Amino acid sequence: MIPSAFDYTRPTSVDEAIRALTDAGEDGKVIAGGQSLLPLMRLRLAAPAMLVDVGALGDLRGIRDEGDWLWIGALTTHDEVVHDPLIREHCGLLSQAAGTVADPAVRHRGTLGGSLAHADPAADLPAVAVALDATLLARGPGGERSIGAGEFFQDYLTTALGPGEILTGVRVPKLGEGWGYHYEKFHRTAQAWAIVGVAAVARRSNGQIGEARIGLANMGTVPVRASAAEAAAAGAAADRDALREAAQRADEGTSPPSDLHGAADYRRHLARVLTGRALAVASGV
Amino acid sequence: MARITVTVDGVTYSDDVEPRLLLVHYLRERLGKTGTPIGCDTSNCGACTVQMDGASVKSCSVLAVQADGADITTIQGLAQDGEWHPLQRAFHEQHALQCGYCTPGMIMAAVDLLRTNPHPTEQEIREGLEGNLCRCTGYENIVRAVKSAAETGVTS
Ligand SMILES: Cc1cc2nc3c(=O)[nH]c(=O)nc-3n(C[C@H](O)[C@H](O)[C@H](O)COP(=O)(O)OP(=O)(O)OC[C@H]3O[C@@H](n4cnc5c(N)ncnc54)[C@H](O)[C@@H]3O)c2cc1C
Ligand code: FES
Ligand code: FES
Numbered sequence A: 001m002i003p004s005a006f007d008y009t010r011p012t013s014v015d016e017a018i019r020a021l022t023d024a025g026e027d028g029k030v031i032a033g034g035q036s037l038l039p040l041m042r043l044r045l046a047a048p049a050m051l052v053d054v055g056a057l058g059d060l061r062g063i064r065d066e067g068d069w070l071w072i073g074a075l076t077t078h079d080e081v082v083h084d085p086l087i088r089e090h091c092g093l094l095s096q097a098a099g100t101v102a103d104p105a106v107r108h109r110g111t112l113g114g115s116l117a118h119a120d121p122a123a124d125l126p127a128v129a130v131a132l133d134a135t136l137l138a139r140g141p142g143g144e145r146s147i148g149a150g151e152f153f154q155d156y157l158t159t160a161l162g163p164g165e166i167l168t169g170v171r172v173p174k175l176g177e178g179w180g181y182h183y184e185k186f187h188r189t190a191q192a193w194a195i196v197g198v199a200a201v202a203r204r205s206n207g208q209i210g211e212a213r214i215g216l217a218n219m220g221t222v223p224v225r226a227s228a229a230e231a232a233a234a235g236a237a238a239d240r241d242a243l244r245e246a247a248q249r250a251d252e253g254t255s256p257p258s259d260l261h262g263a264a265d266y267r268r269h270l271a272r273v274l275t276g277r278a279l280a281v282a283s284g285v
Numbered sequence B: 001m002a003r004i005t006v007t008v009d010g011v012t013y014s015d016d017v018e019p020r021l022l023l024v025h026y027l028r029e030r031l032g033k034t035g036t037p038i039g040c041d042t043s044n045c046g047a048c049t050v051q052m053d054g055a056s057v058k059s060c061s062v063l064a065v066q067a068d069g070a071d072i073t074t075i076q077g078l079a080q081d082g083e084w085h086p087l088q089r090a091f092h093e094q095h096a097l098q099c100g101y102c103t104p105g106m107i108m109a110a111v112d113l114l115r116t117n118p119h120p121t122e123q124e125i126r127e128g129l130e131g132n133l134c135r136c137t138g139y140e141n142i143v144r145a146v147k148s149a150a151e152t153g154v155t156s
Helices: A014-027 A037-042 A078-083 A085-090 A092-098 A104-109 A112-118 A124-131 A227-233 A240-247 A264-282 B023-030 B086-093 B103-116 B122-128 B140-151
Strands: A007-009 A028-031 A050-053 A063-065 A069-073 A135-140 A143-148 A153-155 A166-173 A179-186 A196-205 A208-217 B002-008 B011-017 B049-052 B055-058 B071-073
Touching: A014 A028, A014 A050, A014 A135, A014 A166, A028 A037, A063 A085, A069 A085, A069 A112, A078 A085, A078 A092, A078 A104, A078 A112, A085 A092, A092 A124, A092 A179, A092 A196, A104 B055, A104 B103, A112 A124, A112 A166, A124 A179, A124 A196, A124 A208, A179 A264, A196 A264, A208 A227, A208 A240, A208 A264, A227 A240, A227 A264, A240 A264, B011 B023, B023 B049, B049 B103, B055 B103, B086 B103, B086 B140, B103 B122, B103 B140, B122 B140
Parallel strands: A007 A050, A028 A050, B002 B071
Antiparallel strands: A063 A069, A069 A166, A135 A143, A135 A166, A179 A196, A196 A208, B002 B011, B049 B055, B049 B071
């Protein structure tokens, strides 16, 4: 279908974009790559009266090494996240997960910022942001602020972004020496969303797991950390059995949905199995 | 209305468009480029795939206003001097189509794949065409066609 009519503006400065968004109020919406928003508008599930296209905002572009973390502009496409040498070197989990998003054509348009701001609990990159303790940077009428990934995702398709606020970039901590990572996604058809996705990073030392961090996709209304499994993995022997044991706790404290793709108890089972696999690869066993 | 200037298959056009006009509708209805079909409402099927500034996009999921200043290639811009593009020839020779509805999108996605990976494995071909659905062929001959075009050394 054809989307319902709307006004469109493509500002060239962030201030101008914030003003346009603020003036439009409830009926205004940011558009970046459009890969989530346009399908919704074509189905008339969304009908914003004003679209503020952030595509021309240079401040939202680029990838910079800032010491302990990378600053990644909100407009960085999934395809760029997959191929960028800095991201691959320091935040390989993000590149790996971005490579599982949708298909090549969607990855050419869809952006990291759009994926995070859309906050679909089934999406891959929010789970990675949570596992890596990324910091999201927003600018709005009240100025600039940073929001931890753990606080950013508030509910189904709902984030901490306030009226008139734009996500400008993400600070992703570099994985240090001794850390490994893996994104394990389970889906049954090509270009499909995760039935469950597990983003894991682990630090291994002297045959043990020093620390593990695990983010889960599609195990609730927001991406969540598998805290019980993280605690169980810390100090465990770096072998398959011990990690599988720790992964038995991956679904603790989650409330996965039941839908056409799987029942809640099936998702709990998947979370445990996939966490075991992801931890094993991340710890190099 | 917004004014856009777009180059499509080597010809530059300037037009006033409604912001809600999708690129695929602009191509088909304004420019008469009906070689690019529409197969779904959900951005899944890939039938509408074109190249935008050298990379594949689903033209049903781009607003015409977002294509302002862009260089677009559709299936109708692939043949040169009356000669089919090697991928078009390979699809024909390897019987990679039945109804043909998915074919323009398949070929445009395959162009993108061979641009980034001139010698893909069979698995890489399947992954490269992940965003394109075919209801008829079962994909086998499509994969074969891309493989055969790659062997003849297509890079554009
Ligand atoms: C066929 C298909 C398959 C897909 N499969 C997957 C998948 O397997 N895994 C997955 O994770 N995703 C998948 N996606 C979604 C894809 O990742 C989208 O690209 C992404 O969710 C949205 O990014 P975008 O730039 O296109 O955002 P848009 O569609 O432009 O915007 C999405 C939302 O974010 C808001 N927004 C965007 N940018 C900003 C910003 N800078 N500041 C504030 N708000 C902003 C918009 O207002 C809108 O609400 C799929 C999409 C399609 C079409
Ligand atoms: S028409 Fe189906 S993806 Fe564009
Ligand atoms: S040939 Fe009919 S859909 Fe592919």
